[in-house]
Amino acid sequence: MIGNWLDIGPVYQIEPGMARTLPVEGGEEIAVFHTMTGDFYALVNKCPHKQGPLSQGIVHGAVVACPLHNWNISLKTGEALGGDEGCVPTIPLKVDAGRIYLLRSAVLGEKPKPEAA
Amino acid sequence: MNAPVSFDQESARKAGRERLVVIGNGMAGCRAVEELLERDPDRYSVTIFGAEPRVNYNRIMLSPVLAGEKTFEEIVINGQDWYEDNAITLVSGDPVEHVDCANRSVISASGRVEPYDRLIFATGSDPFIIPVPGKDLPGVVTFRDLDDVDRMLCAAEKGGDAVVIGGGLLGLEAAHGLSLRGMNVTVIHLMPTLMERQLDEAAGWLLKEELERRGQTILISADTEAILEKDGHVAGVRLKDGREIPADIVVMAVGIRPNVALAKAAGMEVERGIVVDDHMVTSDPAVLAVGECVQHRGACYGLVAPLWEMCRALADGLTDRPSGYQGSVTSTKLKVSGIDLFSAGDFSGSDGSEDIVMRDAARGVYKRVVVQDSKVIGAVLYGDTADGNWYFDLLKKGEDISDIREALIFGQAYASGGALADPNAAVAALSDDAEICGCNGVSKGKVVACIDAGAHSVDAVRSTCKASASCGSCTNLVEGLLAITLGEDVESGPKTMCKCTSFTHSDVRRLILEKELKEIPQVMQELHWTTPDGCSSCRPALNYYLLCAWPGEYVDDQKSRFVNERLHANIQKDGTYSVVPRMWGGLTNPKELRAIADAAEKYQARTVKVTGGQRIDLFGIRKEDLPAIWADLNAAGMVSGHAYGKALRTVKTCVGSEWCRFGTQDSTGLGVKIERMTWGSWMPHKFKIAVSGCPRNCAEATIKDFGVVCVDSGYELHVGGNGGIKVRATDLLCKVETEEEALTTCAAFIQLYREEAHYLERTAPWVERVGLDYVKSRMFDEADAVAKLAARFRISQKYSQIDPWAQRAGGDRKDLHTHIGEVRPLQMEDVL
Numbered sequence: 001m002i003g004n005w006l007d008i009g010p011v012y013q014i015e016p017g018m019a020r021t022l023p024v025e026g027g028e029e030i031a032v033f034h035t036m037t038g039d040f041y042a043l044v045n046k047c048p049h050k051q052g053p054l055s056q057g058i059v060h061g062a063v064v065a066c067p068l069h070n071w072n073i074s075l076k077t078g079e080a081l082g083g084d085e086g087c088v089p090t091i092p093l094k095v096d097a098g099r100i101y102l103l104r105s106a107v108l109g110e111k112p113k114p115e116a117a
Numbered sequence: 118m119n120a121p122v123s124f125d126q127e128s129a130r131k132a133g134r135e136r137l138v139v140i141g142n143g144m145a146g147c148r149a150v151e152e153l154l155e156r157d158p159d160r161y162s163v164t165i166f167g168a169e170p171r172v173n174y175n176r177i178m179l180s181p182v183l184a185g186e187k188t189f190e191e192i193v194i195n196g197q198d199w200y201e202d203n204a205i206t207l208v209s210g211d212p213v214e215h216v217d218c219a220n221r222s223v224i225s226a227s228g229r230v231e232p233y234d235r236l237i238f239a240t241g242s243d244p245f246i247i248p249v250p251g252k253d254l255p256g257v258v259t260f261r262d263l264d265d266v267d268r269m270l271c272a273a274e275k276g277g278d279a280v281v282i283g284g285g286l287l288g289l290e291a292a293h294g295l296s297l298r299g300m301n302v303t304v305i306h307l308m309p310t311l312m313e314r315q316l317d318e319a320a321g322w323l324l325k326e327e328l329e330r331r332g333q334t335i336l337i338s339a340d341t342e343a344i345l346e347k348d349g350h351v352a353g354v355r356l357k358d359g360r361e362i363p364a365d366i367v368v369m370a371v372g373i374r375p376n377v378a379l380a381k382a383a384g385m386e387v388e389r390g391i392v393v394d395d396h397m398v399t400s401d402p403a404v405l406a407v408g409e410c411v412q413h414r415g416a417c418y419g420l421v422a423p424l425w426e427m428c429r430a431l432a433d434g435l436t437d438r439p440s441g442y443q444g445s446v447t448s449t450k451l452k453v454s455g456i457d458l459f460s461a462g463d464f465s466g467s468d469g470s471e472d473i474v475m476r477d478a479a480r481g482v483y484k485r486v487v488v489q490d491s492k493v494i495g496a497v498l499y500g501d502t503a504d505g506n507w508y509f510d511l512l513k514k515g516e517d518i519s520d521i522r523e524a525l526i527f528g529q530a531y532a533s534g535g536a537l538a539d540p541n542a543a544v545a546a547l548s549d550d551a552e553i554c555g556c557n558g559v560s561k562g563k564v565v566a567c568i569d570a571g572a573h574s575v576d577a578v579r580s581t582c583k584a585s586a587s588c589g590s591c592t593n594l595v596e597g598l599l600a601i602t603l604g605e606d607v608e609s610g611p612k613t614m615c616k617c618t619s620f621t622h623s624d625v626r627r628l629i630l631e632k633e634l635k636e637i638p639q640v641m642q643e644l645h646w647t648t649p650d651g652c653s654s655c656r657p658a659l660n661y662y663l664l665c666a667w668p669g670e671y672v673d674d675q676k677s678r679f680v681n682e683r684l685h686a687n688i689q690k691d692g693t694y695s696v697v698p699r700m701w702g703g704l705t706n707p708k709e710l711r712a713i714a715d716a717a718e719k720y721q722a723r724t725v726k727v728t729g730g731q732r733i734d735l736f737g738i739r740k741e742d743l744p745a746i747w748a749d750l751n752a753a754g755m756v757s758g759h760a761y762g763k764a765l766r767t768v769k770t771c772v773g774s775e776w777c778r779f780g781t782q783d784s785t786g787l788g789v790k791i792e793r794m795t796w797g798s799w800m801p802h803k804f805k806i807a808v809s810g811c812p813r814n815c816a817e818a819t820i821k822d823f824g825v826v827c828v829d830s831g832y833e834l835h836v837g838g839n840g841g842i843k844v845r846a847t848d849l850l851c852k853v854e855t856e857e858e859a860l861t862t863c864a865a866f867i868q869l870y871r872e873e874a875h876y877l878e879r880t881a882p883w884v885e886r887v888g889l890d891y892v893k894s895r896m897f898d899e900a901d902a903v904a905k906l907a908a909r910f911r912i913s914q915k916y917s918q919i920d921p922w923a924q925r926a927g928g929d930r931k932d933l934h935t936h937i938g939e940v941r942p943l944q945m946e947d948v949l
């Protein structure tokens with residue numbers, strides 16, 4: 001089942017509290033986040049408000065504040081928090097032996113299948 | 118090294134039983150057998166293979182063995198007699214090398230063939246070795262079994278330097294042991310926080326301080342590039358930033374990987390670990406697996422508590438009383454004597470969760486409990502872990518804590534203490550001479566007297582009797598006394614910096630200097646922040662205050678800066694950036710203009726605009742092109758214009774006496790000099806300057822933060838002006854005769870503003886808040902005040918006049934400007 005996961009490299013490429021981007025040819029750019037507590041999340045890099053690049057926001061807890069108008073977006077669910085409405089797709093991610101993997105089908109924008117693992 | 122058990126006698130006892138073979142004589146393997154014997158001692162004839170040439174011992178106690186607190190004999194769980202008494206065949210020092218599932222037998226390294234009816238994999242984990250040059254050198258060890266401990270002890274006998282790579286649980290326990298054994302220890306940790314999986318930034322900082330106090334060197338955010346060799350033995354470690362650390366021994370403790378090779382070769386379903394169901398059965402119904410080598414519902418574990426639960430489910434299944442393993446919630450403790458540390462559950466700070474934080478700087482205590490939907494979901498404790506198990510219990514049981522919420526953070530004794538559960542009642546119960554504020558020695562009686570005398574807010578109490586004015590740890594007691602004494606009449610006092618603290622901006626700035634606080638987590642601990650790592654309003658403020666207080670010493674924290682200051686460009690509404698190179702005093706030349714024109718074409722700037730600050734703005738530049746466009750502009754001699762920062766923006770000038778018939782002084786020349794002196798400085802907010810050559814004031818100097826209006830007899834210096842929504846004309850600060858004085862006074866004013874204004878307060882509201890007279894008195898009452906302020910400004914400028922664009926164009930912080938990779942759907946393997 002490893003084949004379903006796309007290896008995007010070692011964890012230390014992303015400093016905690018920061019995010020980095022992964023453009024997808026013919027698809028949506030993905031933002032991969034590393035929180036201060038060491039968790040990793042991936043979202044489509046587009047704020048549900050006006051498409052702000054979420055990868056450039058300040059990360060606090062498991063939340064990113066969009067750099068354009070400061071909407072708070074949950075890294076876990078992609079949903080806008082605190083009264084704002086909207087949701088950005090999340091990409092299933094796992095970390096194994098120091099490397100980050102994204103679910104292939106979700107990277108391509110297909111609906112994520114429930115993962116057996 | 119087989120166990121000395123007579124073969125005949127044994128086979129007789131075992132006749133007729135099902136044959137159970139266990140691969141792995143470690144903690145899970147033996148516990149599984151114990152559980153099985155407890156349920157049905159006669160059902161299986163058991164053979165255990167162990168790669169290690171010894172009996173079953175308690176692996177977690179290897180740390181105390183290394184530290185010299187225990188001997189190997191003391192950590193044996195099951196000695197030789199246990200195997201004999203239970204008729205278990207132990208094949209130790211002889212690893213299984215092949216599993217033949219079709220014929221149901223295993224083959225060991227020595228060639229021993231053992232048939233089975235049921236097989237259990239309990240192969241544990243292997244230490245993960247980072248693939249750097251030199252990883253196989255003699256002297257590079259891991260920390261997994263007794264042989265590793267022996268190797269470390271052998272090295273420690275000779276003394277010298279030890280480097281531990283990995284600041285997690287294992288690495289820190291290894292470092293502690295080696296340090297107690299007399300070695301000079303350096304820990305290299307990739308992440309900025311020690312044990313970042315188990316601790317948050319605040320607790321990680323406290324741990325680091327304590328280890329450093331004990332003489333270890335802790336290098337965080339440090340990435341190992343290579344292990345160095347001398348005479349065929351390890352000699353040191355080189356980091357990616359070029360630093361080299363000498364080492365006589367290097368311990369790799371960067372993590373573990375489930376040991377699955379054998380199971381994989383045998384055809385078992387394997388992902389990260391050996392995949393098992395709730396009864397610990399693998400994809401082959403005759404084969405089970407237990408311990409660190411398994412993956413259950415997607416999770417792999419690296420602690421013993423889950424293994425015990427797995428072993429119970431496994432034994433229930435093997436004795437036909439299936440119960441099922443449901444997965445585990447884990448908690449962590451560090452086994453380093455004298456350091457109390459506990460963590461459990463989820464403290465990532467997710468949606469809807471709430472942090473309850475208590476700090477006691479004097480005792481070095483930090484407690485954080487995370488609550489969601491009235492349930493404890495996580496806890497981090499440092500310095501006082503007495504209530505760790507209580508929180509863990511509340512967490513596992515998912516108990517509703519609404520009733521004890523107020524007292525939760527003070528611990529079990531307090532929360533269940535009836536009347537004491539109301540903190541105000543507890544304060545009321547104190548006697549009059551009970552001490553409230555330890556820092557300033559203020560008793561309850563004194564605080565109450567001071568409230569009665571008219572101090573109706575925390576701030577008023579602080580300024581009259583000094584209670585809670587130093588570290589703030591007794592703020593809640595003072596608040597309690599105010600509530601008891603005044604009821605509804607408590608006044609809120611001046612606004613605090615943000616919801617994370619009870620101190621105002623000015624308090625925080627004063628205390629940073631008084632207590633010599635030099636790092637963000639230190640400020641938060643010493644001043645009793647009520648959140649674990651602050652918020653997006655206090656982090657940037659603290660970063661600025663520390664930068665201003667400790668020039669050259671404080672390391673700027675990029676995570677605490679907004680995107681524009683992180684990327685040194687202004688983000689635009691479509692996610693592209695604008696780039697504004699500096700034009701000193703608004704002057705430019707054909708070479709610069711040509712470079713700007715070339716850059717505009719090359720990087721496809723969609724708009725090129727002249728700004729109101731007399732320079733040129735290129736709009737629509739892509740994030741990944743920023744370092745390249747900066748390199749091109751640098752090549753033509755231009756540097757960052759800081760149009761994106763809380764920093765010196767521009768110095769706008771008019772043409773002045775050089776060309777204008779009205780000009781009284783060289784306003785352009787002075788503007789250039791001022792900009793050369795002030796560029797690059799970080800400020801509480803943006804800062805704009807202008808110099809006009811005569812009172813006609815074409816440069817609009819009287820709506821700037823600092824404005825110079827030249828007159829025949831010298832220079833009028835104006836401050837606190839602002840365009841924008843609320844226009845404010847400047848106030849006249851003073852008049853000086855020479856350019857030199859104008860420059861020095863400008864530097865002094867800026868430094869006063871830098872040192873005293875609140876973060877995000879422009880000069881206009883600052884001057885209105887403190888009053889022009891105050892500014893004047895701070896600058897002119899003492900004869901040398903201006904000179905002193907200006908000198909401090911110049912010192913700080915020594916460290917800030919480094920062009921950030923040149924640094925980035927030169928490859929600094931590449932991660933901020935490049936993609937992590939690129940996906941092309943047709944060749945998904947090509948993540949570049």
Ligand SMILES: Cc1cc2nc3c(=O)[nH]c(=O)nc-3n(C[C@H](O)[C@H](O)[C@H](O)COP(=O)(O)OP(=O)(O)OC[C@H]3O[C@@H](n4cnc5c(N)ncnc54)[C@H](O)[C@@H]3O)c2cc1C
Nearest residue numbers: 141143144145168176177212213240241408409419420421
């Ligand atoms: C120094 C140290 C400190 C620790 N401290 C703590 C702690 O404080 N708290 C905590 O909860 N956990 C701690 N742990 C983790 C804990 O020890 C492990 O979770 C536990 O030992 C895992 O048990 P296991 O049986 O799965 O693996 P192990 O105990 O490693 O047993 C696996 C055994 O299988 C053997 N083996 C592997 N392959 C073969 C083969 N092919 N043939 C025969 N034998 C084989 C190995 O040699 C090993 O002896 C610590 C670990 C270490 C190393």
Ligand code: HEM
Nearest residue numbers: 687695728729730731732734760761766767839840841842
């Ligand atoms: C929060 C409100 C403001 C926003 C969002 C804002 C935004 C901007 C932007 C996008 C620019 C373009 C140059 C660049 O990329 O930096 C700019 C430049 C400028 N703004 Fe504002 N501005 C604000 C407030 C003000 C105020 C209050 C003034 C007047 C005092 C002002 C005066 C100027 C001037 C003179 C320039 C040119 C500065 C330079 O060349 O660096 N702005 N501002």
Ligand code: SF4
Nearest residue numbers: 771777810811814815
């Ligand atoms: S301010 Fe005075 S000197 Fe400067 S350009 Fe205007 S008129 Fe000339």
Ligand code: FES
Nearest residue numbers: 047050052066069
């Ligand atoms: S685009 Fe993200 S908040 Fe507006």
